[in-house]
Amino acid sequence: MKIEDLEKKFQDRIDAGEKIEPKDWMPEKYRKTHIRQISQHAHSEIVGMLPEGNWVTRTPTLRRKVGLLAKVQDEAGHGLYLYSAAETLGISRDEMFRQLHTGKAKYSSIFNYPTMTWADIGTIGWLVDGAAIINQVMLTRTSFGPYARAMVRICKEESFHQRQGFEMILTLCNGTAIQKEMAQDALNRWWWPSLMMFGPRDEESPNTEQSVKWKIKRKTNDELRQQFIDITVEQAKVAGLTIPDPDLKWNEERGHHDFGAIDWSEFWRVVKGNGPLNKERLKARNDAWDNGEWVRDAAMAHSEKQAQKEELKKAV
Numbered sequence: 001m002k003i004e005d006l007e008k009k010f011q012d013r014i015d016a017g018e019k020i021e022p023k024d025w026m027p028e029k030y031r032k033t034h035i036r037q038i039s040q041h042a043h044s045e046i047v048g049m050l051p052e053g054n055w056v057t058r059t060p061t062l063r064r065k066v067g068l069l070a071k072v073q074d075e076a077g078h079g080l081y082l083y084s085a086a087e088t089l090g091i092s093r094d095e096m097f098r099q100l101h102t103g104k105a106k107y108s109s110i111f112n113y114p115t116m117t118w119a120d121i122g123t124i125g126w127l128v129d130g131a132a133i134i135n136q137v138m139l140t141r142t143s144f145g146p147y148a149r150a151m152v153r154i155c156k157e158e159s160f161h162q163r164q165g166f167e168m169i170l171t172l173c174n175g176t177a178i179q180k181e182m183a184q185d186a187l188n189r190w191w192w193p194s195l196m197m198f199g200p201r202d203e204e205s206p207n208t209e210q211s212v213k214w215k216i217k218r219k220t221n222d223e224l225r226q227q228f229i230d231i232t233v234e235q236a237k238v239a240g241l242t243i244p245d246p247d248l249k250w251n252e253e254r255g256h257h258d259f260g261a262i263d264w265s266e267f268w269r270v271v272k273g274n275g276p277l278n279k280e281r282l283k284a285r286n287d288a289w290d291n292g293e294w295v296r297d298a299a300m301a302h303s304e305k306q307a308q309k310e311e312l313k314k315a316v
């Protein structure tokens, strides 16, 4: 079959809402786009463990420690499902790690900001997981089967993370004046970076148009960002917190909130590796890789030995 005919048949399957599976024919760009997006997503989950892991030894109560540990472990699990989904497209896990460790691969800009106080941990759950769910619920219906299926479980867990983060914020807001101030300060620092998580404005997003056609993205970056703002404004009211945007106001005609200008120069600075903690994050991942070498060697030696035993059994 000619390439144009294959491409047409492929698009027809997408338009009919069929899932594409790893062994199906797919355009090379579709495969590459998925490897890029899924591996970036996996890296974000793994690097995302660092800002929160920073507080595991300093939680205010045992109950909070149990919750935080479980959340950080969930993120590791998400990374593993996603690396597995990307591997079905023909890239090895070692290659994905190499791309992360050398700074070639991207991961979400949000994880290059520091967690300065305990309120930051609640705010990450509330805003960062909240933004992640809005982006990721549409990915449970994305056209590539293994990615869509991985996202179902991830979304359930992210939704629980968002709930527990918001509950932490409510607890601080109903506590002492200093605790409420901590929650407000965290919101002030995390609000704008959370809006940047959705990616550049639609007119500056090179990948959106094709990704919408292939039903990888069901909504654009700007549509999702607006949805997040509309939901979060109401949650901030419940907590009694002020969103740090003087231009934020309800627009009756649009049926959405208008909001102030996002500092896109900050976004690109962080994406290009010059955010507050980019270098520390990469160093932490590289150190973990180097320090884990003996574990990988031991696991490989064990599996080689098992294989030899199997061979011997067959030979007897």
Ligand code: BYC
Pocket (backbone or CB within 6 Å): 036, 037, 040, 041, 042, 044, 045, 048, 049, 075, 106, 107, 108, 109, 110, 128, 129, 132, 133, 135, 196, 197, 198, 199, 200, 204, 205, 206, 207, 208, 211, 221, 271
């Ligand atoms: N940070 O054309 P665009 C989590 C890049 S983890 C860095 O709109 P696309 C969690 C983009 O990659 C949250 N880079 O791209 C974990 C592209 O560059 P390349 C992560 C960004 O792919 C632990 C360029 O900018 N979620 O939830 O159509 C604890 C142009 O952008 C960012 C996912 O990864 C950014 N924020 O759309 C708590 C979800 N934004 O690759 C929570 C899956 C854009 O061409 N990913 N860039 O060199 C997606 O949905 C999409 O990839 C994006 C970007 C919406 C992020």
